[in-house]
Amino acid sequence: MSDQLRTPEPGAAGPARPYDALLLLSFGGPEGPDDVVPFLENVTRGRGIPRERLKEVGRHYFGFGGVSPINAQNRELLDALRKDFADNGLDLPVYWGNRNWAPYLTDTLRDMVRDGRRRIAVLATSAYASYSGCRQYRENLADALATLAEEGLELPRVDKLRHYFNHPGFVEPMIDGVVAALESLPEELRAAAHLAFTTHSIPTAAADTSGPVEDHTEDGAGGAYVKQHLDVAEVIAETVAQQTGIAHPWQLVYQSRSGAPHIPWLEPDICDHLEALHAAGTPAVVMVPIGFVSDHMEVRYDLDTEATAKAAELGLPVRRSATVGADPRFAEAVRELVLERAAKERGQTAEECWVGMLGQSHDVCPVGCCPARSPRPAAAGADSPYA
Ligand SMILES: CC1=C(CCC(=O)O)c2cc3nc(cc4[nH]c(cc5[nH]c(cc1n2)c(C)c5CCC(=O)O)c(CCC(=O)O)c4C)C(CCC(=O)O)=C3C
Numbered sequence: 433m434s435d436q437l438r439t440p441e442p443g444a445a446g447p448a449r450p451y452d453a454l455l456l457l458s459f460g461g462p463e464g465p466d467d468v469v470p471f472l473e474n475v476t477r478g479r480g481i482p483r484e485r486l487k488e489v490g491r492h493y494f495g496f497g498g499v500s501p502i503n504a505q506n507r508e509l510l511d512a513l514r515k516d517f518a519d520n521g522l523d524l525p526v527y528w529g530n531r532n533w534a535p536y537l538t539d540t541l542r543d544m545v546r547d548g549r550r551r552i553a554v555l556a557t558s559a560y561a562s563y564s565g566c567r568q569y570r571e572n573l574a575d576a577l578a579t580l581a582e583e584g585l586e587l588p589r590v591d592k593l594r595h596y597f598n599h600p601g602f603v604e605p606m607i608d609g610v611v612a613a614l615e616s617l618p619e620e621l622r623a624a625a626h627l628a629f630t631t632h633s634i635p636t637a638a639a640d641t642s643g644p645v646e647d648h649t650e651d652g653a654g655g656a657y658v659k660q661h662l663d664v665a666e667v668i669a670e671t672v673a674q675q676t677g678i679a680h681p682w683q684l685v686y687q688s689r690s691g692a693p694h695i696p697w698l699e700p701d702i703c704d705h706l707e708a709l710h711a712a713g714t715p716a717v718v719m720v721p722i723g724f725v726s727d728h729m730e731v732r733y734d735l736d737t738e739a740t741a742k743a744a745e746l747g748l749p750v751r752r753s754a755t756v757g758a759d760p761r762f763a764e765a766v767r768e769l770v771l772e773r774a775a776k777e778r779g780q781t782a783e784e785c786w787v788g789m790l791g792q793s794h795d796v797c798p799v800g801c802c803p804a805r806s807p808r809p810a811a812a813g814a815d816s817p818y819a
């Protein structure tokens with residue numbers, strides 16, 4: 433981009449300088465029965481998902497009146513972010529755009545450019561590394577930028593904020609949730625209850641190549657995706673043990689498997705895990721959906737409906753602990769992530785903020801991070817074709 437195309441940064445004067453806006457980038461979901469099929473077509477375009485699986489997932493949405501819980505939750509998070517920013521004197525407008533449903537990312541980004549936003553921090557509602565949880569969002573940003581370029585608009589710079597799986601503002605609300613879920617179990621079952629940390633299953637091939645190249649593995653061990661989840665699970669389990677005085681046994685398990693049956697995905701599935709725990713005499717289980725930022729359909733259906741029914745059939749008492757959602761501590765964490773990155777972009781040092789063993793994740797995804805099956809342009813990374 434030539435210098436004369438660069439305009440001064442309006443509004444980028446406060447502590448978030450050089451950023452002049454925050455974009456909440458999410459998955460999107462249907463808002464009524466007529467939206468369900470077109471939404472699923474958006475999600476699965478070119479992804480090779482069996483028809484039977486799509487019909488099944490469609491049924492989950494229709495069972496909830498065709499309304500995904502995710503949009504209401506993002507609206508709550510937007511409110512929480514705006515309140516936190518206002519209460520803390522941070523004058524930074526917050527926008528919202530989705531990958532798969534309205535408000536679509538491209539439309540939001542166009543609005544932002546028309547509003548004069550030039551330097552945009554992006555928070556994705558996905559906390560961990562993986563193609564689906566990180567690079568795919570970066571590809572969607574690149575697609576949106578390409579569309580705006582075709583329309584002759586001056587492109588803003590977009591920076592995706594670092595992975596926040598191990599930020600205390602993400603982990604602490606989940607710790608409280610686990611303690612509350614344990615307390616809701618009958619007292620005589622509580623002491624021996626297991627914690628089943630759950631996240632979205634992904635193909636083992638995608639897990640093995642998740643994160644930067646140095647984290648990749650070839651043995652199904654799961655790369656950065658599994659490592660990051662294990663790190664969070666361990667922090668939660670240890671802190672819960674300190675708070676309750678009981679070290680509950682725990683395991684990381686998976687849910688929401690999709691794709692063709694002959695392709696290996698991360699296992700065990702939560703339902704198989706519940707069965708195995710029951711067979712081994714475990715008296716109760718708390719399911720802890722650490723892989724999800726809010727109560728997505730995967731949480732409401734796959735855990736609260738399907739896995740809970742499975743547990744009832746087994747006669748195994750289960751609880752599901754709360755996701756972070758719009759917790760004020762998460763809103764505060766987002767503000768800290770923006771200010772931390774802003775300071776670094778200004779060439780200043782920023783205090784690191786993380787819990788667990790892995791340390792703070794990279795700010796800019798390096799080349800080769802979470803590669804796609806077929807390479808496509810991705811913005812906001814070292815391999816981005818955009819500034
Ligand atoms: C890692 C991960 C996250 C967490 C990170 C993040 O949050 O982004 C996530 C989130 C979500 N996934 C969602 C919905 C869907 N995901 C699907 C399909 C897939 N997800 C995958 C992975 C992930 N997905 C994968 C590997 C596939 C197979 C197809 C492919 O390789 O791309 C399908 C198609 C049907 C099916 O196959 O299940 C649907 C409908 C919703 C919205 C829920 C709501 O409405 O509340 C959300 C938040």
Ligand SMILES: [Fe+2]
Nearest residue numbers: 564632688730
């Ligand atoms: Fe998904």
